[in-house]
Amino acid sequence: MTANPLDDPFYYLNNFKQVLDWLEHRYADVLSVEEQRFIHEFNQLPRESRALLVRLVMRKGVHFRASKLHYVEIGDIGCAVVPLVALGWIDEQCPLSIDALFNVLLKSEVLQCFGVAIDQPKGKKSDWLPALTEQFPEAKSFNHWCAALNERLFSLTIMGLCDRLRLMFFGNLYQDWSEFVLADLGIFTYEKVDIGADSRGLRSRDDVDACFFLHDCQVRFESGEDIADIVEQINSLTLPNPWLQRRRGKLMFQIGQHCERMSHFSTAISLYRDCAYPGARVRLIRVLERCAEYQLALELATHAEHAPESAAERQHLLRVLPRLRRKLGGPAMKRAPARQMLRLDLQLPRIDPSLSVESHVLAHLAQTCAPVHYVENSLINSLFGLLCWPAIFAPLPGSFFHPFQRGPVDLHAEDFHARRADLFQACLAELDNGRYIQTIRDRYTAKWGVQSPFVFWGALSEELLDQALDCLPAEHLKHWFNRLLMDIKANRAGMPDLIQFWPQDKTYRMIEVKGPGDRLQDNQLRWLEFCHEHQMPIAVCYVQWAEQSA
Incomplete structure (x- = not known):
């Protein structure tokens, strides 16, 4: 050797x-x-x-x-x-x-x-x-x-x-033999997980054939083949394997979205109605409304209101329910007034058109005693990923199939947190006793460069890490981390663009930046609302270019 x-x-x-x-x-x-x-x-x-x-x-x-x-x-x-x-x-x-x-x-x-x-x-x-x-x-x-x-x-x-x-x-066909070379070259480094002999995604020959068939259906769908034929074949599959069920659900959801975009509403309704993939129910309500099936849409939305599957669905229902009731002749319903956000209005010279609006705001606000970092989704996700590393990479059956995984395959599964509840609780408990600071620092050093679904190594410098651990209260970290665990897929995104620290006072402020004509997206609004609910310092910065107002 x-x-x-x-x-x-x-x-x-x-x-x-x-x-x-x-x-x-x-x-x-x-x-x-x-x-x-x-x-x-x-x-x-x-x-x-x-x-x-x-x-x-x-x-x-x-x-x-x-x-x-x-x-x-x-x-x-x-x-x-x-x-x-x-x-x-x-x-x-x-x-x-x-x-x-x-x-x-x-x-x-x-x-x-x-x-x-x-x-x-x-x-x-x-x-x-x-x-x-x-x-x-x-x-x-x-x-x-x-x-x-x-x-x-x-x-x-x-x-x-x-x-x-x-x-x-x-367990997929998008990874190929080059993974070995990239690992040998050190370009990608993967966490060494003790993968049990019984931990495998495909448990039977039928699973192998079904997985290969689903991949073929995906390729055929993306190449523009007849959708009705593909859907019929997908529906004929019997899939006792939960992992493959999620794959099928995702594919059916994607086909439904395509049909919706192409205004093939009857097919989209049929696909969404039978689809358990997260977000399918919201899309079904939306398509029913577009087809003027207001009563059906209202019944489904009212049912969803009692048990929304996510914060994103709850946000959508708050908008659609008053509209559907009004269209059916019901009384107008008052919407809850939008929460007042701390607002910064800046008029800045556009020094370099190649630089983003966030870069201009960063340069304008940064001071020696109050540094500003462009972090967007990288900082909170990374701190979470470092603290909760043992829970994320726990060798549970059905989570790791081979040595080249960036994270567990069930990361977006409904029971991801529940299966690891005790492990996550042990990790988050360090926020209560203060041990988290040393744990995150040690893990930053020990795991540097190892692939993770949460840690953004390229964005996480030692300076940023030190300032964050010094200025971000453990209570706020715990709120953020628990919110991530509620819906990892949805809540990993939408976080504010910038963060400003005052190391002398051990305080901070997050800033969402909006350039001319830009609007807050739904996931950003949910994060802003969450931060206000827990009294976290956050502001929305609206920028106009000085040249445009001259």
Whole structure:
């Protein structure tokens, strides 16, 4: 073994082997016969053949020209490929359409192979494709198309199988083999979590197939295929796995949003009505109102009013209920007056148009004795993430599936806090006894750079950390942290842009900045209201540019 994994020229083969060993150990009962056979046969191959296969699997596409493959550690590609062809994992006679062929040929080579059939040889390569596709509709092998090139083309036949293995390991298909290299280079560092042998997202073969199918449905939806057909197939799935149920719910919610944007309201209503994903009920009320189904919308909103699923839903209901009652002929209802916010009105010269309005306000307000930092969502989230690190990264079943996770997969699940209630309580208890200051400082040093869903390392300097711990009361931190835990997805955002400290007085002020014509967003209004409720110093700063008023 070498000190640095990347010093080994076969580092990528070692990484691939690590995945196969992990899957054999944890997913033996889930692997198909085909996948088990692949792992067994792969391990029997000569090292150079294994390395070549992994190199190709990690590259883009499935068709590779032999003349373009140069790997010093592998040596003779022609020798290394022989066992792979014998196993059928690489095919040299794979039928190619003209479209696929164009992706592996240079313009000069297209002319060489199809010159007689091309009317305008000085045109663009892409311009030739439609006519050639019409003339040559049948797929043929590379050698048949391009015998004159005296070239070999290797086509991978097992990319689908390797994608399934990758899906089982990562639990998704957006992470790929580069995760190993990024970790080895130190670009990404992940918390070392003790992942139990029974902790896995996909518990059965049906789960694997369903997860792969949901991914395919997502791709088809995003490529613009017929929605009715996709929805019908998604609805046909039986998913006992809660993790996959959440995935399906999210996809159905996204499709519902698309239908709503396209004014396909009947489909959107059907999707939202059957969707348990957070926010679906609010969207359903909204669409019913747009369709003038005021009575149905009112009944649903009244039901939701008794048990709102989140602060965001409660905020929406406060707006929609009076409007729906009025549209149904009911008496006008007085809205609660908006709380008066401390307001700063500034007229500033626009010194540098490339700088944000927040940067201009920061420069204007900052003093030596009262520094100002642009923090937005970074500071409170980071302090929470550092203090509650043990709870966030607790190795609960169903939370961590592999070593490359930025956080637990159930972070946005309804029971995320409940499953870790005792752990979070122990962390937050340090705010009562004063230990939190040293804990956060120690963890800042010990965990620096480790991936976290809450800690913004690039925004959290030692100076900012020291000032925050010195000036932010523990009581206020506790209020913020408890609010985060109420609805992590919604409450991680919307926090004020700037924070100003007065270290001598151990006080602070948060400032939400609004440029000309900018308005407070819903999540920002909820945070402002929360801060006022708990008597936290906060202001809204409205900026006008001096040039515009001259």
